[in-house]
Amino acid sequence: MAWLLLAAAIAAEVLATSALKLSNxxxxxxxxxxxxxxxxxxxxxxxxxxxxxxEVGTAYAIWSGAGTAAIALIGFLFLGETLTPLKIGGILLIIGGVIVLN
Structure with missing residues (x-):
């Protein structure tokens, strides 16, 4: 149940951050x-x-890391932002860090 709540928290954060751009x-x-x-x-x-x-360290790492990766992809797919190889590398490093913490 905790993992489902965390997934929902990530989804809410990603939606809020996407709306932040649209709030102008x-x-x-x-x-x-x-x-x-x-x-x-x-x-x-x-x-x-x-x-x-x-645990707070693991949960926060997953929450922030997944949110960051998702927002970078949403920015690229829907908001006209660039996705360079360097940014892709950064996203992969975030995912790697979350895996290590988990």
Whole structure:
């Protein structure tokens, strides 16, 4: 159950961060509400996952690493951002670090 909560926390964080770009500096109310709701939901789910069984270092590494990798891919696929070999290497290093911590 803790791992499902962590996965949901990651999804909420990724949605919130994607909405952050779309909020245009918090000038669009709807996207700004989505940002706040997503981050609050993400932290609440992360807190519940930690309460159940996960170690904070491992959970946070997975939460932040998976979120970072997902946002880089979303930026490339949907927001017109570049994905260079150096960025791909950085994402692979993040994934490697999460595996080592786990």
């Amino acid at each position: 500096g918090f000038t669009h109310l709807g996207w700004s509400i989505a940002v706040a709701t997503g981050y609050i939901t993400s932290f609440a789910l992360l807190a519940q996952a930690l309460k159940l069984q996960l």
